[in-house]
Amino acid sequence: MAFGQLYKITKEISNQVNIHKMKNLIILILSFFLILLMNQNVKAQDIQSTDEIQKLKQEIELLSKQNNSYKPGKSQFLLRGYAHSGLQTNNNGFSFVGGSFNPLLIYKQSDRLLFETELEMELVGSAVELGIEYANISYLLSKNITIRAGKMLVPFGIFVPNLHPAWINKFPTAPLGAGHEGILPTNDIGVEIRGGSYLGNLKVNYSFFAVNGGQLNDGMEEPEEAGIIHHGIFPDNNNGKTIGSRIGIFPFSNSSMELGFSAMYGKTGARESDVEDIKALHYAFDISYVKTLSSMSSVLDLKAQYTGVNVSDANYPEHDDPDELYTFDNKSKTWFAQLSLRPALVENPIVRNLEFAIRYSDLLTPEGAEWHVNQSQTDVGINYWFDWRTVVKFSYRIRSGFEGGHSEEPSHGGVEEDGGNSFFIHWAIGF
Amino acid sequence: MKKLQIIALIFSILFAIIIVQSCKSTSNITESKFGAQLWGENCIRCHNTPSPETFSDTEWDVAVMHMRVRANLTESEAVKIADFLKTAN
Numbered sequence: 328m329a330f331g332q333l334y335k336i337t338k339e340i341s342n343q344v345n346i347h348k349m350k351n352l353i354i355l356i357l358s359f360f361l362i363l364l365m366n367q368n369v370k371a372q373d374i375q376s377t378d379e380i381q382k383l384k385q386e387i388e389l390l391s392k393q394n395n396s397y398k399p400g401k402s403q404f405l406l407r408g409y410a411h412s413g414l415q416t417n418n419n420g421f422s423f424v425g426g427s428f429n430p431l432l433i434y435k436q437s438d439r440l441l442f443e444t445e446l447e448m449e450l451v452g453s454a455v456e457l458g459i460e461y462a463n464i465s466y467l468l469s470k471n472i473t474i475r476a477g478k479m480l481v482p483f484g485i486f487v488p489n490l491h492p493a494w495i496n497k498f499p500t501a502p503l504g505a506g507h508e509g510i511l512p513t514n515d516i517g518v519e520i521r522g523g524s525y526l527g528n529l530k531v532n533y534s535f536f537a538v539n540g541g542q543l544n545d546g547m548e549e550p551e552e553a554g555i556i557h558h559g560i561f562p563d564n565n566n567g568k569t570i571g572s573r574i575g576i577f578p579f580s581n582s583s584m585e586l587g588f589s590a591m592y593g594k595t596g597a598r599e600s601d602v603e604d605i606k607a608l609h610y611a612f613d614i615s616y617v618k619t620l621s622s623m624s625s626v627l628d629l630k631a632q633y634t635g636v637n638v639s640d641a642n643y644p645e646h647d648d649p650d651e652l653y654t655f656d657n658k659s660k661t662w663f664a665q666l667s668l669r670p671a672l673v674e675n676p677i678v679r680n681l682e683f684a685i686r687y688s689d690l691l692t693p694e695g696a697e698w699h700v701n702q703s704q705t706d707v708g709i710n711y712w713f714d715w716r717t718v719v720k721f722s723y724r725i726r727s728g729f730e731g732g733h734s735e736e737p738s739h740g741g742v743e744e745d746g747g748n749s750f751f752i753h754w755a756i757g758f
Numbered sequence: 759m760k761k762l763q764i765i766a767l768i769f770s771i772l773f774a775i776i777i778v779q780s781c782k783s784t785s786n787i788t789e790s791k792f793g794a795q796l797w798g799e800n801c802i803r804c805h806n807t808p809s810p811e812t813f814s815d816t817e818w819d820v821a822v823m824h825m826r827v828r829a830n831l832t833e834s835e836a837v838k839i840a841d842f843l844k845t846a847n
Binding site for chain 1: 806809816826
């Protein structure tokens with residue numbers, strides 16, 4: 328605009344002067360002024376843009392200040408957990424079952440210190456039962472050694488420490504022998520050294536622990552449970568601690584297979600009682616194999632665990648006549664094997680989220696005991712995964728064998744349900 | 759109880775070997791693997807593999823440390839997996 332106007336003015340003046348030769352000269356002089364003026368204009372723009380840059384700088388500073396206030400501190404935490412519930416139908420009818428919400432809190436106090444705790448809120452009748460599943464602190468001593476102390480899932484086998492959460496367990500139920508009233512150790516208070524390492528090129532992991540240990544039921548108050556080892560009860564009933572270990576070995580370099588060996592041994596009898604010196608040995612073998620089968624566009628997952636419990640001989644009061652004593656060979660064993668196949672690599676998004684699973688489990692408790700059980704259970708199921716931690720499970724459970732008087736159900740990660748053959752629909756969500 | 763002593767002995771020997779081995783800084787297979795591969799191989803062993811988009815960087819720091827303890831990962835496995843998850847989320 329300024330340019331056009333000035334040109335016009337210049338032209339007018341030169342017309343008025345009307346001297347042809349002078350005209351060019353005047354145009355030249357006026358153009359010179361014009362350039363000067365424009366230069367001035369550019370300078371003004373410069374000033375304007377430096378202002379803008381200044382403003383932007385200020386804004387960036389402000390933003391980075393704000394951003395800094397969101398910058399994570401050294402101490403970080405996660406509030407996670409899972410919930411599950413479902414329904415069961417069998418000969419006894421049709422009922423909504425289970426229902427638990429397990430909040431999980433993980434605090435990373437520093438690069439070396441970690442605290443984890445999981446609560447369990449379970450529906451029992453119309454009341455809510457609150458439990459602490461675990462609450463422990465880990466110190467990462469070196470690249471392969473972690474020290475842990477507190478209440479923990481006993482590092483024995485794979486089901487309890489790794490597979491029981493409802494969003495991990497492929498079935499609504501726990502295998503026979505696992506669970507709060509099963510024969511597997513659940514949680515306990517103690518200390519542990521654990522870690523992963525390499526022996527040459529062989530990957531291994533280890534855990535070495537000392538815990539309060541299980542407690543022997545001497546049958547004085549509950550004669551029907553004489554000889555059972557109860558886990559997860561506090562405080563300890565004796566001074567003898569139970570020590571144990573699990574070693575895991577990965578035979579293949581791609582970590583697809585893990586073989587685990589666990590053992591724990593310790594006093595179980597109550598202090599100053601007749602059974603004070605009764606000891607229990609728990610041992611287990613486990614295997615885990617996860618392989619992508621590209622030929623079937625699927626992921627195959629095999630898990631199995633065999634557990635044995637040997638309790639030294641003791642005398643227990645007879646049910647009807649407590650003055651009479653009896654004894655039995657207190658050995659139990661249980662095992663499960665499960666196989667699942669998920670066509671995770673197929674194109675179809677619905678088929679991709681399906682999973683087919685089958686599990687067999689078996690429990691044998693001492694014949695001479697009132698809680699003698701010789702049972703087996705087969706679960707077959709189809710799961711639909713909405714995401715990696717949200718699942719709906721449809722499964723059918725078949726039970727056979729001698730159920731015995733002690734028919735308490737495993738509820739750990741499963742549902743509190745009736746015995747017998749049943750159909751379940753169950754959802755689980757991890758968040 | 760002889761059986762028990764043998765079991766205890768085997769565990770102690772294995773444990774001693776692992777501890778001694780842990781203190782040496784030998785090179786191993788992990789060193790030659792990338793974070794993405796370690797994530798693919800390890801995070802599917804117990805549950806479905808979480809995708810990197812699940813969490814923010816800070817959340818991954820905590821979750822991977824949690825899994826380092828739970829799954830007995832070595833330090834270099836955990837560091838590589840965390841780095842991968844944080845770049846791919």
